Amino acid sequence: MRPSIERAIQHPDTLMERRTFLKSTGAMAAGLAAGRAILSPDTASAFGKTGKFTAKEKLSHFEKGLSMPLDAQSADLTPYSGAWTDTQLLHLLRRSMLGVPFSQFTAAKALGSMSAVVNKLTDLSAPLPPKPASYVGQYLPAVKNDQIASQSNQRLELLRTQEVVNWWFDLMVQENLSIREKMTLLWSNHFVTGTVAVQHAGYTYQYNQLLRQYALGNLKQFVSAVSVDPSMLVYLNGNQSYTKNVNENYARELMELFTIGLVDPKTGQPNYTETDIQNSAKALTGWVPTTTPAAAEPYFAGTFVASRHDTSNKTFMGKTGNWGLSDIVDTIFGLGNGYNVAWFISQKLYANFVYYDSTSASSLGVIDAMANLLVTSNWELKPVVQALLSSAHFYDPNVIGSQLKSPIEFLAGTVRDFSMTYAPFDPTDPPANGVDGKGVTKYTDPNVYLSVLTYTYGGNLLGQQLLNPPNVKGWPGGENWISTGTFPGRESIAAGVLKSPPNPNYKFDGLAWAKSYPNAATMTASQITAALTIALLALPLGPIETATLQSLIDPNPQDFYLDPGFIANFASVLAQLPEYQLI
Secondary structure, eight states, rough: OOHHHHHHHHGGGGGGGGGGGTTHHHHHHHHHHHTOSSSSSHHHHHTTTTOOOOOHHHHHTTTTTTTTTOOOOSSSBBOOOOOOOOOHHHHHHHHSOOOHHHHHHHHHTHHHHHHHHHHTTTTOOOOOOOOGGGGGGGGOOOOOOHHHHHHHHHHHHHHHHHHHHHHHHHHHHOSSSSHHHHHHHHHHTTTTTOOHHHHOHHHHHHHHHHHHTTTTSSHHHHHHHHHHHHHHHHHHHGGBBBBTTOOHHHHHHHIIIIISOBTTTTTBBOOHHHHHHHHHHHTTTEEEEOOOOSSSSSSSOOEEEEGSSSOOOOOOOOOOOEEHHHHHHHHHHGGGGGHHHHHHHHHHHHHHHOSSSOHHHHHHHHHHHHHHHHHHTTTTTHHHHHHHHHHHTOTTTTTTTTBOOOOHHHHHHHHHHHOOOOOOOOOOOOEEHHHHHHHHTOOOTTHHHHHIIIIIIIIIITTTOOTOOSSTOOOOOGGOOTTTHHHHHHHHHHEEEEEEOOSSSSSSHHHHHHHTTTTGGOOOOOHHHHHHHHHHHHOOOOOOHHHHHHHHOOSSOOOOOOOOOHHHHHHHHHHHHHHGGGG
């Protein structure tokens, strides 16, 4: 089981070793064998090392790390009734959003109670954000008999799609007290599509808005809508499936990955057969994405073409008839009186908001309670998420600080946690910028500073390219996010954007950031160090680390002067700590 927080607090000498959450990854094991270092020289020096910390030094205790099931006291959705302190509030905010700016922490604290904060976070009544740019309502088809023009259009669409990704990342950074973008991120890794396969900015935008629209909506309606979404139709070949050429890709993933999984959670028996896949694929024929833009949103949609639909009788899960999409969805959602779908989706919600390993008795008990609530709530997601975020299980001490940040949570969270700024998102259509050696048009990225964060850092360096998971299963998450390759990448990013003098593209005003903490004006340097550390880390630090951070923000213990350069060094080291990777 996970090492308890209480034990670590009682034995502060072990606190520094809590970073052993890195222990269980295969890549980390390889790194241990190679004796690779995982902390930068600057950070190692800050903690009294003449060289780097080695992986072995870093991971010497808690050998089982985070790869074990969760040990929690409660095993259902009994509401939390304990103390409501900054610890519980920050835990709720970290798990529900991507980073916690001090201003939003203050606003949430002013709400006064857990229920008020949960209600605020899950209130998604505000209108969806407006379109990022005019080009999401355009369609650039292949140009017949002109390969150069077609390749130019393809290149433009891929860059436009990257701008949709940048727009979404900016929404994450700018979001107020809301769970909307965190839920949108969750669903993008569940109902998976991929931008490289889709290659259409308009389709990608509509898909992203669909995830946002149903973020806490009706699950059954969500599944029906995403089944005919243009991006999904292209990604899983629904647009190529018709009566004489039935494609089974979407039918298979609809059941295996999107709704019920392979086996019945109660009996362990298969949920469906190959024949079910074949016949449901026939029922799903006829849907194609539109290529002529509508005048208003949605600009593109799935449309049913009757001549492409297989009208033969089909047997699906024991029922025979001339089935279509709605019939397939109804049958799937009726399996086990709804429990099978509800359990599968509840497990995904649990893994995202509580703990990625859901095999312990307490975890399975909570998932069971969530599943029953989802069924009785007539597939409305909001009551289930509210109940989970209000449960005693969610606030169990062993839950706090048990999750690893995904790369996007790390990147967006770093920007938000440290109140960093950058130039506003530019909706300009990427302008042409000459041609390459083959005559294909080149284009200029109008938001290159955001592309560095989302594509270069998130995708290439850390392994999470937004809206383009590695396959239809999505990112596995959990301990897979950290390795001896990706952890140093997180360190280098933190060191690069939180520094003095500030990075011109990602501005960090350390003095303003420190002083924006509630009541900062009345605090000594040691008090503000402690406050900032508690606000940004889910778990407490040991005395050595605490003293080191204190010396970084104020080298003279008798001097309470806050220097921008010292604060930048403090923030940079804090964001490089393994503890910063935990929420």
